[in-house]
Each structure stands twice: as structure tokens, then as C-alpha cells.
Amino acid sequence: xxxxxxxxxxxxxxxxxxxxxxxxxxxxxxxxxxxxxxxxxxxxxxxxxxxxxxxxxxxxxxxxxxxxxxxxxxxxxxxxxxxxxxxxxxxxxxxxxxxxxxxxxxxxxxxxxxxxxxxxxxxxxxxxxxxxxxxxxxxxxxxxxxxxxxxxxxxxxxxxxxxxxxxxxxxxxxxxxxxxxxxxxxxxxxxxxxxxxxxxxxxxxxxxxxxxxxxxxxxxxxxxxxxxxxxxxx
Amino acid sequence: xxxxxxxxxxxxxxxxxxxxxxxxxxxxxxxxxxxxxxxxxxxxxxxxxxxxxxxxxxxxxxxxxxxxxxxxxxxxxxxxxxxxxxxxxxxxxxxxxxxxx
Numbered sequence: 182x183x184x185x186x187x188x189x190x191x192x193x194x195x196x197x198x199x200x201x202x203x204x205x206x207x208x209x210x211x212x213x214x215x216x217x218x219x220x221x222x223x224x225x226x227x228x229x230x231x232x233x234x235x236x237x238x239x240x241x242x243x244x245x246x247x248x249x250x251x252x253x254x255x256x257x258x259x260x261x262x263x264x265x266x267x268x269x270x271x272x273x274x275x276x277x278x279x280x281x282x283x284x285x286x287x288x289x290x291x292x293x294x295x296x297x298x299x300x301x302x303x304x305x306x307x308x309x310x311x312x313x314x315x316x317x318x319x320x321x322x323x324x325x326x327x328x329x330x331x332x333x334x335x336x337x338x339x340x341x342x343x344x345x346x347x348x349x350x351x352x353x354x355x356x357x358x359x360x361x362x363x364x365x366x367x368x369x370x371x372x373x374x375x376x377x378x379x380x381x382x383x384x385x386x387x388x389x390x391x392x393x394x395x396x397x398x399x400x401x402x403x404x405x406x407x408x409x410x411x412x413x414x415x
Numbered sequence: 416x417x418x419x420x421x422x423x424x425x426x427x428x429x430x431x432x433x434x435x436x437x438x439x440x441x442x443x444x445x446x447x448x449x450x451x452x453x454x455x456x457x458x459x460x461x462x463x464x465x466x467x468x469x470x471x472x473x474x475x476x477x478x479x480x481x482x483x484x485x486x487x488x489x490x491x492x493x494x495x496x497x498x499x500x501x502x503x504x505x506x507x508x509x510x511x512x513x514x515x516x
Contacts (some may be wrong), residue, residue, distance in 0.1 A: 357504020403463020
């Protein structure tokens with residue numbers, strides 16, 4: 182490990198990140214294959230489905246876009262939907278900023294190309310444990326990206342029978358990962374207001390039907406409660 | 416069959432919008448001065464994102480997903496092992512679904 186405090190981006194870090202994200206990639210692969218099958222059903226050919234996964238690399242937005250592809254494609258709703266579903270990336274990037282902004286410009290612009298929920302959570306956890314190599318974010322992100330692309334191609338090519346994810350509990354891998362990351366980094370009372378605020382606002386947004394915005398607004402509600410509590414204690 | 420000739424503007428538009436969301440948060444923070452207070456608030460933001468992801472997943476999922484989230488939390492408290500926690504989540508979900516048809 183490099184000296185504490187100095188941000189770097191190395192190949193060794195990438196390899197560490199790639200290795201650690203592997204268990205989650207089973208779920209990424211199955212989800213990607215499901216997308217591939219759905220894309221074929223929406224009339225996309227194999228190369229377009231695969232290219233979409235390679236270029237966009239954001240599952241929720243890709244599934245949502247399939248419903249709006251027409252013909253002709255409804256461009257504005259597709260782009261607004263993409264923005265709504267992916268706007269939470271803004272928060273992920275903001276949380277990583279103190280770390281990534283220490284990197285040279287091209288490195289940080291490159292590092293965020295594969296920013297996603299799971300590798301973000303893994304990188305935040307590693308950073309809290311003293312990691313300063315942004316390679317963990319990049320390596321994990323590219324591993325997920327490659328899995329996502331290959332899984333899409335496999336699903337679209339074979340229109341293969343996707344295994345019964347639910348039966349084997351594979352659909353619980355991701356939520357288990359987020360719950361474990363939250364718990365692992367838990368600082369007790371200091372984190373409580375942010376967690377309660379985020380939970381309540383997320384549920385409220387979902388109850389109001391603003392599903393696509395619920396994580397973004399919920400997380401902002403959490404940050405606001407945390408800040409409010411800081412200002413009103415002591 | 417829909418081809419790239421027809422759909423490339425959709426792919427291009429979606430990838431540009433998505434990249435802007437990926438780079439934008441870092442860009443916004445880059446414009447302001449980092450203070451201890453901002454750092455604290457970003458820490459709260461991270462807690463908020465993780466909580467929101469878990470709550471949205473539990474709310475969307477069935478009882479098995481809820482049980483899986485609890486299993487991951489308990490195993491993390493006991494062992495501190497991430498891999499053990501996500502394995503416990505998957506196994507718990509599978510067991511709950513096998514027991515509750």
C-alpha cells in the first residue's frame with residue numbers, strides 16, 4: 182500500500198478491486214443476460230443490444246429504455262428517464278470527490294467511466310480502511326463492465342433460458358452487499374440521523390410513485406438530516 | 416430487426432447523459448473549497464446512498480429479500496467478513512423461498 186493520504190491509480194489497485202468484486206459478478210452476469218433476452222424481445226439485434234450495454238453500462242436505464250424504443254424511438258423520454266434513473270451517480274461521484282480530485286485530470290475522468298453502485302460501495306469501504314489507490318474503483322468497475330457486456334451478448338445471442346435467479350437467492354447478492362457495506366462502515370450514533378432520514382425519504386418517495394428518483398432524493402434527505410444533526414448537537 | 420443504423424442516436428444520447436451523471440458529482444465538488452464540514456456532509460451522503468439503496472431494494476423485494484438484508488447485517492456484525500455476509504444473504508433468500516411457496 183502507498184503512503185496514507187496520497188491518492189494514486191495503479192494496476193495493482195485495479196487487480197485488487199477486480200478480485201474483490203468477483204462474487205457479485207454472478208449476479209451482474211445473470212442480470213445482463215436477462216437484459217439481452219429482453220432486448221431481443223424488444224426487437225434489437227445482438228450487436229445493438231451488446232453495444233448498448235458497452236456504451237451505457239447502467240442496467241436500470243437500459244431496461245427502461247427498451248419500453249420507449251418505438252419505432253420510432255421516443256428520444257426525449259428516453260434521455261429524461263436515463264437522467265432520472267442515473268442521477269444518483271452524481272451523489273456517488275460527489276462522495277468520492279475528495280479522493281478522486283487528487284488524481285491527475287485524465288485519470289479521474291477515466292476512473293468515473295465505470296462508476297456504478299457496487300464498485301462505489303466497495304471503494305468507499307476500502308477508502309475508510311485506508312485504501313488510497315483509486316484502482317480498486319476502476320478494476321472493480323471494468324470487471325463489472327466486461328461481465329455486463331458478455332452477459333448481454335450471451336443472453337441476446339442464445340436468447341438462452343436465464344437460470345432461476347430467485348430460486349438460488351442470487352437476486353439477494355446485491356442488497357446483501359449494500360447492507361453489509363453499510364453495516365461494516367457504521368460509526369454508531371454519528372450515522373444514525375443520516376440513515377433514518379434516508380430511509381424515511383426513500384420510502385416516502387416510493388409511496389408517492391416517484392420510483393426513479395427515490396434513491397437520489399432519499400440519499401439527499403439522509404445527508405441533510407446528518408448535517409442538521411451535526412449543527413444541533415453539542 | 417432494429418439495427419445500429421436506426422438506433423445509434425439513442426445509444427449515443429444515453430451514454431452521454433449517463434457519463435455526465437458519473438462525472439458531474441465530482442465536478443461540482445471540485446468547484447467548491449473542501450472544508451471539514453463539507454467532508455462530514457459527504458460522509459453523511461455516503462451513509463444516505465447506502466441506506467437508500469437498501470431501503471429501495473427491500474421495499475421492491477419480497478420477504479426473502481428483507482430476510483437477506485437482515486442476514487447480511489447480522490453476519491457483518493458478527494464476522495466483519497463481506498463475502499460471508501453476501502453469501503448469507505443469498506442462502507437466506509433461497510431458504511425463505513424454499514420454505515414459503
